[in-house]
Amino acid sequence: MVDLKDYKSLYENKWCPGCGNFGILAALKDALVKMDIPPQNLLVISGIGQAGKTPHFLNCNMFHGLHGRALPVATGAKIANHGLTVVVNSGDGDCYGEGGNHFLHAIRRNVDITLLVHDNRIYGLTKGQASPTSDLGTVTKIQPHGVISQPFNPLAVALSLGAGFVARAFSGKIDHLSQLIQEGIKFKGFSLIDILQPCVSFNFVNTHDWYNQRVYDLNQAGSVPDNIDEAMKYATQWGEKIPIGIIYKKEKPTFTDRIDVLRQGPLNSRVYDSKRLKTLLSKL
Numbered sequence: 001m002v003d004l005k006d007y008k009s010l011y012e013n014k015w016c017p018g019c020g021n022f023g024i025l026a027a028l029k030d031a032l033v034k035m036d037i038p039p040q041n042l043l044v045i046s047g048i049g050q051a052g053k054t055p056h057f058l059n060c061n062m063f064h065g066l067h068g069r070a071l072p073v074a075t076g077a078k079i080a081n082h083g084l085t086v087v088v089n090s091g092d093g094d095c096y097g098e099g100g101n102h103f104l105h106a107i108r109r110n111v112d113i114t115l116l117v118h119d120n121r122i123y124g125l126t127k128g129q130a131s132p133t134s135d136l137g138t139v140t141k142i143q144p145h146g147v148i149s150q151p152f153n154p155l156a157v158a159l160s161l162g163a164g165f166v167a168r169a170f171s172g173k174i175d176h177l178s179q180l181i182q183e184g185i186k187f188k189g190f191s192l193i194d195i196l197q198p199c200v201s202f203n204f205v206n207t208h209d210w211y212n213q214r215v216y217d218l219n220q221a222g223s224v225p226d227n228i229d230e231a232m233k234y235a236t237q238w239g240e241k242i243p244i245g246i247i248y249k250k251e252k253p254t255f256t257d258r259i260d261v262l263r264q265g266p267l268n269s270r271v272y273d274s275k276r277l278k279t280l281l282s283k284l
């Protein structure tokens with residue numbers, strides 16, 4: 001049986017006291033233990049940012065890559081070794097800004113990976129510039145007159161691209177988030193969990209209290225929408241009431257299901273045949 005101790009990292013954590021990232025890390029560990037996933041079967045991949053440091057605080061296979069480039073690495077790893085549980089930790093700037101293009105195409109490919117976006121609606125690591133999810137009018141040191149670009153809605157974009165598992169969570173509700181992560185990992189295909197995460201140092205609007213007063217569990221009645229129109233209503237609801245939970249869930253063929261050679265098994269289990277390779281090269 002996997003134990004919380006198995007995931008204990010050797011690295012010191014320098015996130016600010018009170019940061020929502022702690023709740024996300026706790027929920028992720030809880031989900032891994034409850035699913036009995038041993039560290040050697042897990043690969044956690046990240047890009048750059050405070051969110052990107054998450055794999056450092058887990059004892060498992062990890063890859064901390066370039067800004068915005070976690071998803072291509074995760075795609076390659078999952079294709080090479082289907083046996084791995086692949087989880088990506090990314091920030092709102094990393095995933096929806098710098099890596100926005102990869103976000104779009106990872107959804108289209110439907111590779112079986114789980115994407116956790118630590119959405120604090122700010123660039124935390126670089127000390128508080130606006131991110132793609134910052135509200136219109138948000139004032140920062142480099143946006144002194146307020147943000148003038150329309151905020152990016154990751155859930156609506158994911159739904160419009162045909163994502164099969166789209167969810168929103170709040171880092172302050174650790175048990176609920178753990179449950180969603182377990183559902184996301186079990187889901188066969190690309191799963192997105194956008195996690196509302198207070199940044200206590202640079203986002204003074206979307207605080208723990210602000211979210212606690214607004215979030216409600218949309219799956220409370222036990223239902224999970226598999227209807228795009230209904231899902232879009234939840235994806236675009238924001239303000240006095242903010243839904244958290246699974247916004248849409250429907251399985252469809254994954255990237256691996258659609259490619260003959262991958263359907264036969266992961267690339268790392270294939271026998272290297274030098275004669276076949278020579279024949280192939282001689283035809284080029």
Ligand SMILES: Cc1ncc(C[n+]2csc(CCOP(=O)(O)OP(=O)(O)O)c2C)c(N)n1
Nearest residue numbers: 049050051067091092093094122123124125
């Ligand atoms: C190619 C590149 N561009 C810009 C940066 C500077 N940079 C580092 S982290 C970051 C923003 C991170 O924001 P987010 O993804 O929201 O993560 P957070 O720190 O808020 O968790 C930026 C712009 C970089 N490291 N590399």
Ligand code: SF4
Nearest residue numbers: 016019050124199200
């Ligand atoms: S700057 Fe914000 S996101 Fe970064 S560790 Fe501090 S509270 Fe967390």
Ligand SMILES: [Mg+2]
Nearest residue numbers: 091092122124
């Ligand atoms: Mg951020």
